Amino acid sequence: MELSTVFQFAAATLLPVAAAMGLYVAEHRTEFGTLPYMVRQVIIGLLFGGIAILGTEFGIQTTDATMNVRDASPLVAGLLFGGPAGIIAGVVGGVERWLAALWGRGMFTRVACSVATIAAGLYAALLRKRMFDNKLPSWSLAFAIGVVVEVLHLTLVFVTNMDNIPRAFTVVRACAPIMIPCNALSVALATLAVAILAKIKLHKAPPDRELSNSIQAGMLIAVVVGLVVTTMFTAMIQNNISELQTESLLKLNIEDVSADVDDALNEKLLNDTRKVARYINSVERAKTLKMDEVAQQFDVTEINVIDKTGTIVASTYDRFIGFDMASGAQSKEFLVLLNEDKKEFVQSYRNISYSDAEQRKYAGVVIDGGFVQVGYDAVDFQKAISEEVPEAVRNRHVGESGGLVIADATGIVYGSQNDAGTETLRQTGLADALNTAHPGEVFVATYYDTPVVAMYQLAEGYRIIAFQPVEEAQFSRNVAVLVTEFMEIIVFAALFTVIYFLVKRVVVDNIHRVNRVLGTITAGNLDASVEVRSNEEFSSLSDDINTMVDALKRAIAEAAARIDAELEYARTIQSGALPRPMEPNPQRDGFSIFAQMDAAKEVGGDFYDYYFLDDNHFAFLVADVSGKGIPAAMFMMKAKTLIQSLAETWLPVDEIFTRANNQLCEGNEAEMFVTAWMGVVELDTGHVVYANAGHNPPVVGTERGDFEYRKARPNLVLGGMAGIPYRIYEMDLKPGDIIFLYTDGVTEATNAQNELFGDDRLVESLNRHSKMAMEDLCNAVHKDVDDFVGEAPQFDDITVLALRFEGRK
Amino acid sequence: MDINLEHVGTRLTVTVAGRLNTGTAPEFEEKLIPALKGVEELIIDFADLDYISSAGLRIVLTSQKIMNRQGTMVIRNVKPEIYEVFEMTGFVDFLTIQ
Numbered sequence: 074m075e076l077s078t079v080f081q082f083a084a085a086t087l088l089p090v091a092a093a094m095g096l097y098v099a100e101h102r103t104e105f106g107t108l109p110y111m112v113r114q115v116i117i118g119l120l121f122g123g124i125a126i127l128g129t130e131f132g133i134q135t136t137d138a139t140m141n142v143r144d145a146s147p148l149v150a151g152l153l154f155g156g157p158a159g160i161i162a163g164v165v166g167g168v169e170r171w172l173a174a175l176w177g178r179g180m181f182t183r184v185a186c187s188v189a190t191i192a193a194g195l196y197a198a199l200l201r202k203r204m205f206d207n208k209l210p211s212w213s214l215a216f217a218i219g220v221v222v223e224v225l226h227l228t229l230v231f232v233t234n235m236d237n238i239p240r241a242f243t244v245v246r247a248c249a250p251i252m253i254p255c256n257a258l259s260v261a262l263a264t265l266a267v268a269i270l271a272k273i274k275l276h277k278a279p280p281d282r283e284l285s286n287s288i289q290a291g292m293l294i295a296v297v298v299g300l301v302v303t304t305m306f307t308a309m310i311q312n313n314i315s316e317l318q319t320e321s322l323l324k325l326n327i328e329d330v331s332a333d334v335d336d337a338l339n340e341k342l343l344n345d346t347r348k349v350a351r352y353i354n355s356v357e358r359a360k361t362l363k364m365d366e367v368a369q370q371f372d373v374t375e376i377n378v379i380d381k382t383g384t385i386v387a388s389t390y391d392r393f394i395g396f397d398m399a400s401g402a403q404s405k406e407f408l409v410l411l412n413e414d415k416k417e418f419v420q421s422y423r424n425i426s427y428s429d430a431e432q433r434k435y436a437g438v439v440i441d442g443g444f445v446q447v448g449y450d451a452v453d454f455q456k457a458i459s460e461e462v463p464e465a466v467r468n469r470h471v472g473e474s475g476g477l478v479i480a481d482a483t484g485i486v487y488g489s490q491n492d493a494g495t496e497t498l499r500q501t502g503l504a505d506a507l508n509t510a511h512p513g514e515v516f517v518a519t520y521y522d523t524p525v526v527a528m529y530q531l532a533e534g535y536r537i538i539a540f541q542p543v544e545e546a547q548f549s550r551n552v553a554v555l556v557t558e559f560m561e562i563i564v565f566a567a568l569f570t571v572i573y574f575l576v577k578r579v580v581v582d583n584i585h586r587v588n589r590v591l592g593t594i595t596a597g598n599l600d601a602s603v604e605v606r607s608n609e610e611f612s613s614l615s616d617d618i619n620t621m622v623d624a625l626k627r628a629i630a631e632a633a634a635r636i637d638a639e640l641e642y643a644r645t646i647q648s649g650a651l652p653r654p655m656e657p658n659p660q661r662d663g664f665s666i667f668a669q670m671d672a673a674k675e676v677g678g679d680f681y682d683y684y685f686l687d688d689n690h691f692a693f694l695v696a697d698v699s700g701k702g703i704p705a706a707m708f709m710m711k712a713k714t715l716i717q718s719l720a721e722t723w724l725p726v727d728e729i730f731t732r733a734n735n736q737l738c739e740g741n742e743a744e745m746f747v748t749a750w751m752g753v754v755e756l757d758t759g760h761v762v763y764a765n766a767g768h769n770p771p772v773v774g775t776e777r778g779d780f781e782y783r784k785a786r787p788n789l790v791l792g793g794m795a796g797i798p799y800r801i802y803e804m805d806l807k808p809g810d811i812i813f814l815y816t817d818g819v820t821e822a823t824n825a826q827n828e829l830f831g832d833d834r835l836v837e838s839l840n841r842h843s844k845m846a847m848e849d850l851c852n853a854v855h856k857d858v859d860d861f862v863g864e865a866p867q868f869d870d871i872t873v874l875a876l877r878f879e880g881r882k
Numbered sequence: 883m884d885i886n887l888e889h890v891g892t893r894l895t896v897t898v899a900g901r902l903n904t905g906t907a908p909e910f911e912e913k914l915i916p917a918l919k920g921v922e923e924l925i926i927d928f929a930d931l932d933y934i935s936s937a938g939l940r941i942v943l944t945s946q947k948i949m950n951r952q953g954t955m956v957i958r959n960v961k962p963e964i965y966e967v968f969e970m971t972g973f974v975d976f977l978t979i980q
Contacts, residue, residue, distance in 0.1 A: 699936035699939065699940050700936070700937065700940075701904070744940055744943065744944050744947075745940070746936075746939075746940065748936075748971060765972075767971030767973070768971075769970060770970070786969075787969070787970055787971065788972045789971070789972035789973065789975050789976060790939075790971050790972060790973075793943050793972075793973075793976075794943075794947070797975070868904060
């Protein structure tokens with residue numbers, strides 16, 4: 074192929090690719106993309122139709138056919154841009170190809186080309202909609218589609234030219250190796266180019282592969298394997314058939330020629346014999362004639378005259394006279410002429426009865442009183458053959474362009490199509506192959522440089538060789554294999570498509586639908602239900618899922634109701650465990666107090682407690698258990714009871730904490746702990762002893778608004794580590810002093826800006842509300858915290874305790 | 883919250899960044915406690931820790947108890963606000979804070 078032709082093909086292949094890239098960019102990066110869908114489709118369709126026309130009009134002429142890359146355009150339009158575009162491009166390209174026959178484009182493939190181009194557009198549109206869901210196919214699948222459409226195209230060349238299969242075969246054989254790869258490559262490259270422009274990942278990691286992709290890949294492998302296997306089988310079977318056909322064709326021709334030559338030789342010898350017989354006329358007359366002279370007169374070598382007894386009575390050879398014909402197998406055959414019913418007899422060239430060393434061909438004709446036998450010796454025979462053979466071979470053909478050669482043992486050709494006579498087997502090129510071949514077997518040779526399949530047979534002293542060009546001998550096989558292969562590609566493609574559609578429609582789509590609903594269910598919408606009812610299996614799956622979701626919904630509702638009820642009980646128990654708000658008489662008791670616990674959940678981990686130890690000593694504490702919910706609430710109950718029971722034994726606060734800590738550490742598998750601040754105030758004097766187990770420091774102040782933290786180095790939280798001692802601290806309250814205890818739910822309350830309420834805001838809040846009664850003070854501080862937090866969610870319990878010391882009057 | 887564990891022989895260095903509260907503490911516990919097996923020297927680096935709640939304190943307490951049995955535990959680079967929490971809860975008494 075010339076370089077310019079290669080460039081031409083490359084250009085024709087790349088044109089649709091370039092157009093696809095340009096249009097993709099136009100559609101996604103320019104205002105072209107804002108046009109209505111159908112308008113864009115028509116424009117794209119017409120453009121690719123135009124490229125298809127270019128393909129037709131600038132087809133590439135080779136000796137056997139005109140080739141073009143036309144079908145790629147509607148495929149690219151349909152697969153990459155949309156069904157309507159593909160159909161329009163196909164129709165434009167196909168109709169133009171039909172009309173183009175009017176101005177000189179090939180008539181022979183007119184129907185096939187037009188139909189194939191329109192089919193390409195329709196096929197692409199169908200695949201895009203049904204198989205690829207309007208997404209880009211993979212480039213490998215695009216390539217396969219290109220192959221299938223071109224195969225369909227070339228098969229149509231056969232189908233539409235059934236009356237001229239040889240020409241169709243020539244055209245297809247020339248086109249297939251170029252047009253199939255060019256068109257397929259064009260579609261694949263266009264797909265790849267657009268995919269790169271769209272930045273689609275072409276190779277997904279295996280775990281992410283969609284089911285439909287796996288099916289596509291699996292089926293593609295199965296189809297390719299099936300194709301290869303069946304092609305091999307077909308080729309093998311067709312090869313066998315074709316060999317058998319060739320063998321019988323060659324054999325038949327050899328037999329025919331052999332019979333022709335025999336007939337001619339027999340007839341020639343009989344003719345001579347008849348003439349001699351007519352001349353001799355009778356046995357009696359023969360005895361009067363000199364046979365040498367007769368032989369000379371009729372130009373034959375040997376004449377024998379045999380009487381009724383089967384004895385030679387006259388002969389050109391004196392030694393034969395008196396020979397009894399019945400005495401030898403060869404001569405005995407002629408005795409049939411002594412019967413009434415047979416007048417003539419011819420024998421093949423063979424050893425004679427008289428002497429094993431001599432070979433003759435005889436004919437006999439009846440005369441009065443016996444018969445005349447005329448014989449050819451070797452020289453006569455060869456002469457006769459050389460006269461008769463050319464005629465027998467000259468107009469004979471084996472198949473379309475095969476022929477026959479007849480040669481003697483020395484390799485001189487007597488007859489062939491070449492009308493030679495001086496030709497030798499060596500010249501024809503058959504000589505070497507003949508030497509190694511056996512008679513009646515097919516062998517491969519060359520005849521004047523044409524590869525041929527040949528066969529030879531030995532006849533009477535000569536060889537008959539029949540041959541047929543290999544190409545012609547294998548023509549039917551090649552056509553059969555090609556057509557079968559094409560049909561298989563089309564059938565497999567159709568199977569692939571249909572099975573894929575079915576699997577997708579029956580399984581994949583349904584799985585996607587089920588998955589979508591399951592997605593909304595797992596996202597929390599338990600009211601969604603699966604309704605995929607296109608077949609029994611999915612219908613039953615839908616029912617099962619719905620039943621399960623319903624059961625789950627019921628179970629959740631029941632569990633929620635039970636937990637709600639149990640939590641409500643726990644809450645009641647917890648709040649029951651906290652002391653009732655007491656209404657101390659400030660004049661009589663010397664103080665007033667208020668405390669409240671506001672749990673973030675139903676039950677909390679905070680607690681407060683207060684009780685008289687005797688008339689003059691009042692204990693009060695605030696504590697915070699690490700953790701939340703039921704576990705914290707249970708730990709809180711344990712801590713509260715423990716502290717109270719220790720307090721009632723008149724232990725000092727540091728000892729209460731030391732012992733409580735040791736007991737809380739025992740069996741504390743959950744590693745919980747509690748911070749606590751506990752004080753005991755002597756009501757007569759305002760003297761307070763207190764201990765702090767890792768708790769926030771109290772705030773102390775008066776109604777003048779002079780609150781400040783009363784910090785003393787805390788000990789470790791209770792329940793943290795056994796065996797540690799707790800320190801005791803003291804302070805004195807003057808009448809009018811307020812001591813405010815709280816948990817970190819107050820100081821660490823957080824607003825939407827992630828700011829903490831903090832120590833300063835607490836002091837500021839207390840100062841602002843310092844003139845209030847204790848209950849109002851607690852509520853006001855709580856309200857300030859609530860206002861600060863606003864809409865932000867709260868996770869911690871909030872506990873406050875306020876005690877105002879008045880002093881007993 | 884970012885948690886990073888680095889083993890060198892029997893020494894384990896743990897860095898924690900962000901907020902150690904009720905929400906993030908379970909993750910810290912799941913990573914730290916199993917990793918303590920065989921550790922003889924535990925270093926906890928709180929340089930980038932902004933906040934610690936009682937749930938976080940609980941894990942510090944648990945690991946201190948474990949390390950009391952099998953080696954030493956040191957807490958490093960504690961920010962003032964975190965130190966304040968350790969102080970207020972009395973943790974400073976039994977933690978080794980550098």
